[in-house]
Amino acid sequence: MxxxxxxxxxxxxxxxxxxxxxxxxxxxxxxxxxxxxxxxxxxxxxxxxxxxxxxxxxxxxxxxxxxxxxxxxxxxxxxxxxxxxxxxxxxxxxxxxxxxxxxxxxxxxxxxxxxxxxxxxxxxxxxxxxxxxSSVAPSIIDGYLAHSTGTKGAAHAVDALSPREQRALTLLGHGLTNTQIAERLQLSPSTVKDHLSALMTKLGCDNRVQAAVIAERAGLLDRPRDRA
The missing domain is CATH 3.40.50.2300 (Response regulator)
Incomplete structure (x- = not known):
């Protein structure tokens, strides 16, 4: 419609x-x-x-x-x-x-x-x-951190991503939507959607929260969002 x-x-x-x-x-x-x-x-x-x-x-x-x-x-x-x-x-x-x-x-x-x-x-x-x-996200992240890929494994998994996929994962980890990521990377939303789908497949993630946890474990979120 x-x-x-x-x-x-x-x-x-x-x-x-x-x-x-x-x-x-x-x-x-x-x-x-x-x-x-x-x-x-x-x-x-x-x-x-x-x-x-x-x-x-x-x-x-x-x-x-x-x-x-x-x-x-x-x-x-x-x-x-x-x-x-x-x-x-x-x-x-x-x-x-x-x-x-x-x-x-x-x-x-x-x-x-x-x-x-x-x-x-x-x-x-x-x-x-x-x-x-924002008030419920920490408990979800903590739950996945307790049962998900360790720091070394996360870093190894992230290394398999292309530089653009790593940037997209970093922005996802900071909570940006597909549209916001597209604006930051100067890509179309459909291209960003394809990038996120590909990187989540490579990481073995079922959803964005799991991907965000791996980004955190790999140290991608240590840098400020405006420099991602």
Missing amino acids: HSSDGVPVLRVVVVDDEELMRSGLQIILGSAPDIDVVATCDGPDARATVTRHRPDVVLLDIQVPGIDGLAVLAQLRALTPPPVVAMLTAFASDDFVHTALHQGAAGYLLKDTDPEQLLWEVRALASGGRPLS
Whole structure:
């Protein structure tokens, strides 16, 4: 779907038990010309609503009356094709975060996120990003660090990347989106997406968080982001 001026429009469904929160998110997201909140609903209606509207992105609260938000996540991920689902919640419990990501959530965002940042994160979700609120990211990184490639192994893995792939990995590790990385490297977003896909395959990573951990272990994040 495109807007009147030809800009691609991202279709979003908001699932939350509070009508006021649903209305507020609809106003915030709808303020962007490239985002259209096609429906809002509570948890029990989520599967039917998403099936009917086929959104690009679903923002889902983790605690909704009548049904567990994680159960809703499982229902939505079982659809064919499954939508991109990110948790948008007030709860930052490590258990919630790890369980949601393990069950297929593409991101974990908190409701106190700055509105402008939320718009960027929805766009990142639609383009394959996996955004995490800054307050929950450390626990995810720590969890992967405890079970992932050691420093020597990470450095060896990174050495196998091309210089451009190493720069892209560094920027990814600093939390930049594909669009922001493309701007920094003066490449098209599609080229950056290809670079990231290739480097993650070389590193044996399933997602951006694992790649960021390897970047940290290899020392790529020791230099400031503006010199990456």
